[in-house]
Amino acid sequence: MKQINLFLVFIIIAFALTPIFLSNKVDEKRTYEIEAPIGLVFDEFADLRLFSKWEKFTAKDSLAVKSFSPAEEGHKEFAEWKSKSSDVGNGKITIDGFEMNRSVDYKINFENWEKEDNFSIDFEQTPTGTTKLIVHYQSQEVPYFYRYFLYFNSPIKKVDESLEAFNNLIKIRLDKDRKEGKLSYGEFRLVKLDKQILMAVKKVPSLDEKDVTKKIDEAFETIYHSLVNEEDSYDFDLGFPHVYKTDVNQEKKNQTIFAGIKLIEDLPLQKGMQRVIVPEGEYLLTLHQGPRSKRNHTIDLMKNYAKSKKINLGERELEVLLNDPKETDTLQLKTRIYIPIISN
Known part of the structure; x- marks a missing residue:
């Protein structure tokens, strides 16, 4: 019995001290290559309705309710989601700024979190007609024990999953466009x-x-x-x-x-x-x-x-x-x- 108690104490201490070794925020850059021309890729990221069809931030709840801001001059576009799943929760993503076919900057707000995450993407067209994405994700600093959540549910993992889904989707769409004779910016x-x-x-x-x-x-x-x-x-x-x-x-x-x-x-x-x-x-x-x-x-x-x-x-x-x-x-x-x- 005494050994069991010591083991439980050890587990509790380990649980309490482990976050010391875990990061309290995400600040990562990644590079991806999408097998599609830059104009087609940019459009998917600059339109939140298109973005919502393949992003994985809300994928764990197929019943999550999404709503979109009307397109009004002088107002930043945003999309909101509401979910009863604790893995998804409620949140909002806003297009903070963009330069056509060059970059998109987002702000992501998760309900009950004090600050916003920053998510930016730079687009570069390669000589072979594919598109290189330079992704930079910066999360807010999280409280001590929430570092576990950040480790097991890192948003950069959702970015990886999103871009993999997007690449598969865009190949299908590009093949359809080519069969219909459509031409996209950056395609040769x-x-x-x-x-x-x-x-x-x-x-x-x-x-x-x-x-x-x-x-x-x-x-x-x-x-x-x-x-x-x-x-x-x-x-x-x-x-x-x-x-x-x-x-x-x-x-x-x-x-x-x-x-x-x-x-x-x-x-x-x-x-x-x-x-x-x-x-x-x-x-x-x-x-x-x-x-x-x-x-x-x-x-x-x-x-x-x-x-x-x-x-x-x-x-x-x-x-x-x-x-x-x-x-x-x-x-x-x-x-x-x-x-x-x-x-x-």
């Missing part, structure tokens, strides 16, 4: 482009992207003004605007572009317009999303990808504008970019 494709015949206006802007944008606007204004009818609309579908860059002169610090639309049969060319042919052939295709000032970054990614695959690219570039710059938020602007592949 080798495509066969048929000959494109444009009715376009030639412009020679400087290398400055602001000047390029100005010249493109002037060109499209010339074309659209010549095609508008008496009802201030168009008698035909104009299709997507095209911008074809054919030459860059480093000495004069300018470039030659042709901005226009696909040639409409039997439509006479107006003053200042000309017929321009974009040759058929193999092209490297990607999607640029965001302001034009970031376009060179996308071109660099295309060149890095081509280099990693030992693909020789030409100097010319074709852009197809998928939305109207004057009516679309700059972060949501989308442009397909084609660069011709040169055969060895």
